[in-house]
Amino acid sequence: MEDMKRAVAKEALKYVEDEMVIGLGTGSTTAYFIQFLGEKIQKGELEEVYGVPTSYQAKILAMEYGVPVVSLDQVDAIDIAVDGADEVDPNLNLIKGRGAALTMEKIIEYRAGTFVVLVDETKLVEYLCQKMPVPIEVIPAAWKAILEELNIFNAEAELRMGKKKDGPIVTENGNFIIDAKFPKIEDPLDMEIELNTIPGVVENGIFADIADIVLVGTKEGVKKMER
Numbered sequence: 001m002e003d004m005k006r007a008v009a010k011e012a013l014k015y016v017e018d019e020m021v022i023g024l025g026t027g028s029t030t031a032y033f034i035q036f037l038g039e040k041i042q043k044g045e046l047e048e049v050y051g052v053p054t055s056y057q058a059k060i061l062a063m064e065y066g067v068p069v070v071s072l073d074q075v076d077a078i079d080i081a082v083d084g085a086d087e088v089d090p091n092l093n094l095i096k097g098r099g100a101a102l103t104m105e106k107i108i109e110y111r112a113g114t115f116v117v118l119v120d121e122t123k124l125v126e127y128l129c130q131k132m133p134v135p136i137e138v139i140p141a142a143w144k145a146i147l148e149e150l151n152i153f154n155a156e157a158e159l160r161m162g163k164k165k166d167g168p169i170v171t172e173n174g175n176f177i178i179d180a181k182f183p184k185i186e187d188p189l190d191m192e193i194e195l196n197t198i199p200g201v202v203e204n205g206i207f208a209d210i211a212d213i214v215l216v217g218t219k220e221g222v223k224k225m226e227r
């Protein structure tokens with residue numbers, strides 16, 4: 001599994017050129033990309049490249065490996081964004097947000113000229129929500145009301161609890177995460193828009209029609225899916 005993650009991360013470097021602004025995703029696969037990117041910069045193989053992190057994890061890794069970091073409000077445009085995903089359907093719609101960084105990820109990846117997604121083959125599904133729930137970032141005061149609202153969609157939804165913290169996890173924006181397992185998502189774009197109309201929802205982890213390229217790590221090597 002780690003070999004597959006490293007392989008897609010290496011492949012993603014081929015899309016990076018001098019003077020690019022790069023959205024840096026969150027998660028274990030993107031961590032390899034940030035590491036390899038930093039190593040290339042340090043060797044002088046890439047120049048005038050800047051990273052816009054989607055999370056503290058991405059920012060800390062970028063600082064550790066020597067990728068110059070800038071914030072979204074310091075750049076005019078993002079040339080490319082590279083990030084992982086939890087599910088990818090045949091039309092390159094995604095579920096993201098296991099790392100609870102989905103809001104900043106979507107803000108940055110939506111704006112990227114090219115959005116490259118890095119996954120291993122276990123993340124490929126026939127339809128969204130086949131295996132993974134949709135993470136939904138919510139305003140803390142609204143969590144219970146939103147859980148009830150999600151009953152309309154027949155979702156099995158729960159507040160995400162901390163692992164090394166008592167109580168719910170708190171996102172980098174100071175919000176809670178609800179994980180909602182829907183029966184089957186027939187129309188990802190429609191569902192993405194509908195979830196965001198519930199008052200108190202900040203953003204949800206359906207990324208419909210955003211990914212341009214998905215690099216899939218398989219036992220036979222890296223495969224490319226493109227829109």
Ligand SMILES: O=C(CO)[C@H](O)[C@H](O)COP(=O)(O)O
Pocket residue numbers: 025026027028029030083084085086095096097098099100101102105
């Ligand atoms: O959406 C994410 C974080 O919010 C991650 O990109 C996604 O969970 C994939 O992570 P990993 O590469 O560790 O499997």
